[in-house]
Amino acid sequence: MHADVHTATPAAKLPGERTYTIARMPTQDASADHAQLETALRDELTKKGFADTEDQPAHYLLSVAYATRPAQIGVDVNDCMASDCGRQNGAPFSLFGGRVYRHSLTLxxxxxxxxxxxxxxxxxxxxxxxxxxxxxxxxxxxxxxRFPFDAPANWRVKLRMDDARGVPDVVSVTPLQR
Structure with a gap:
């Protein structure tokens, strides 16, 4: 498995004290998914030397956004001819069954x-x-x-599931040429 990583603001290091507080939207406060995501994120940030100072001022405010959506979205047109109605791009069927979903996370x-x-x-x-x-x-x-990622802006992170621990491990991190 792999994920493509993009840094809009590559940095060799983050300046200042490594403390943070997560800034939440009201919809995130009400989401059970978000609470689980934050727990996992806090655990990994702790491993990177960051401390969550939820009740005290922190050096950084951390915004977390995530989404899951179908990887391909089509548009239907009402006033089309019979020969060109329906899904216009992509395969008319799914190989191996099931729809493909795109998951994204932004910090x-x-x-x-x-x-x-x-x-x-x-x-x-x-x-x-x-x-x-x-x-x-x-x-x-x-x-x-690779925290923080520096230049270039695009990377491919390959992962392998550690079945004994039930978590993914990073296998390689390589720059992507776009």
Whole structure:
């Protein structure tokens, strides 16, 4: 399995104290999925030397966004001729059954004092499981595989599932040529 990682603001390092507080949207507070995602993310950030200071001022505000959607979206047109109605692109069937889903995770670090975004990283992967929680461990490992990612902006992170621990391990991190 793999994930493609993109850094909008590549950085050799993040300046300042390695403390953070997660900034949430009201919809994230109400989501059980988000609570599980945050727990896994906090565990990985701790391994990278970050401390969550939820009840105290932190150096960084961390914005977390994630999504799962069908990997291919089609548009139907009402006023079409019979020969060109329906799905226009992609295969008319799924090989091996099931729809393909694109999972994405974006982390944005803002300096609390200035509000300036200092680092943004996103990871995306495709699979046939619509459950966002299934993809999150691999996406979290991917966005933090080389933290922070520096130039170039695009990377491929290959992972392998450690069945004994039930978590993915990073196998390789290589730059992508686009």
């Amino acid at each position: 944005r670090f803002f300096e609390r004092a200035s509000g300036r975004e200092v680092y943004k990283v996103s990871a995306a992967s495709d699979d046939r499981d619509a459950d966002p929680l299934h993809a999150m461990p691999a996406l979290i490992k991917s966005v933090l595989a």
